[in-house]
Amino acid sequence: MAVENRSIAAQYEEELHSAFKRLGIPPIRPNDNVFRISTVRGRGKCWRACRDIQPGTPLIHEEVLFRIVRDETANNRHQSSFPAFRELSCPDPATPQRRFDANNFQMTGRNQRPCHGIFTQASRINHSCIPNAYFAWNPDLGLSGRLTVYAIARIPPNAEILIDYRSLDAFETRDERQQGRRHYGFDCTCPACRTDTEPGRESEKRRERMRVLESQIAQTKDQDPSEQTIDTLFDLFELSKLLQDEGLVYPHLADSFLGQALWWWRERERVAGRNGMAMYEEECREKEMQASRKKLELDIMANGHDSPEVTKTLSFMFT
Ligand SMILES: C[S@@+](CC[C@H](N)C(=O)[O-])C[C@H]1O[C@@H](n2cnc3c(N)ncnc32)[C@H](O)[C@@H]1O
Numbered sequence: 062m063a064v065e066n067r068s069i070a071a072q073y074e075e076e077l078h079s080a081f082k083r084l085g086i087p088p089i090r091p092n093d094n095v096f097r098i099s100t101v102r103g104r105g106k107c108w109r110a111c112r113d114i115q116p117g118t119p120l121i122h123e124e125v126l127f128r129i130v131r132d133e134t135a136n137n138r139h140q141s142s143f144p145a146f147r148e149l150s151c152p153d154p155a156t157p158q159r160r161f162d163a164n165n166f167q168m169t170g171r172n173q174r175p176c177h178g179i180f181t182q183a184s185r186i187n188h189s190c191i192p193n194a195y196f197a198w199n200p201d202l203g204l205s206g207r208l209t210v211y212a213i214a215r216i217p218p219n220a221e222i223l224i225d226y227r228s229l230d231a232f233e234t235r236d237e238r239q240q241g242r243r244h245y246g247f248d249c250t251c252p253a254c255r256t257d258t259e260p261g262r263e264s265e266k267r268r269e270r271m272r273v274l275e276s277q278i279a280q281t282k283d284q285d286p287s288e289q290t291i292d293t294l295f296d297l298f299e300l301s302k303l304l305q306d307e308g309l310v311y312p313h314l315a316d317s318f319l320g321q322a323l324w325w326w327r328e329r330e331r332v333a334g335r336n337g338m339a340m341y342e343e344e345c346r347e348k349e350m351q352a353s354r355k356k357l358e359l360d361i362m363a364n365g366h367d368s369p370e371v372t373k374t375l376s377f378m379f380t
Pocket residue numbers: 103104105106107149150151152163164183184185186187188189244245246247248249250
């Protein structure tokens with residue numbers, strides 16, 4: 062048993078090592094001052110790159126100022142106990158709850174009740190529907206977890222660093238996205254939201270198509286291997302192409318690679334043990350690993366190698 066465990070750990074290590082090599086992430090530690098807090102016209106404070114930032118660069122691992130569990134509300138006590146909270150931006154008319162709603166991040170992790178927290182540095186990052194950075198809660202960092210922000214695209218010096226406040230809703234229309242962010246009190250004018258321009262209209266069409274593909278793919282999620290068809294694989298290929306055209310790197314692209322890996326896994330199950338299929342089985346395993354590696358690279362890039370997401374992908378690959 063011990064030997065088996067060690068060999069899985071060694072496989073994880075080896076896989077991580079080669080993913081790092083492929084990614085070529087520079088040796089920068091989080092909180093190494095790769096960004097500064099600045100201002101931007103019409104959007105208040107913001108994060109700006111201090112240098113050329115490569116995808117996969119850790120920008121910050123930040124500790125929570127305070128957290129609020131579900132059903133609790135932010136009140137005057139929070140404002141007076143945490144002066145840094147009072148300083149954060151707030152849509153009019155300002156109340157502690159509205160300030161909290163416009164600045165909090167979700168923190169969900171192992172054995173933790175779902176809750177939301179205030180992070181004074183990360184609360185200065187503005188939103189774009191085509192972000193160049195990704196935030197996540199990592200419950201395993203520090204004593205009580207950290208909010209992590211990683212670059213997911215190249216960010217030139219002085220450019221604004223932007224996250225998507227609601228990245229899971231990327232397939233909604235511009236109006237639906239706007240509605241979902243109404244408590245932030247701003248109208249997004251990123252290229253995807255400029256539906257008065259040709260690129261904005263193209264983005265709207267792409268996202269509509271991505272939504273159709275996502276729902277078709279979701280219907281096959283728990284499918285028996287004997288029922289799966291090649292159409293699902295084509296849907297997954299089309300989805301990843303559209304995501305890349307749209308500049309959406311995480312988490313949906315990683316999910317589409319996981320979908321491809323699962324498709325090849327099911328395909329292997331479908332033909333397992335059949336006469337004359339040994340080579341095809343091997344090919345399926347190879348394709349499954351290729352797609353999993355792409356997911357792993359994106360997980361490392363957006364969450365860091367020490368994140369639960371990376372561990373989950375590694376265990377999918379080797380168990
Ligand atoms: C989490 S804070 C971000 C930092 C904020 N700009 C500040 O000055 O502290 C969220 C607020 O920033 C502003 N904001 C964020 N993204 C924006 C965008 N794309 N366009 C306009 N305002 C934006 C909105 O006022 C929103 O309520």
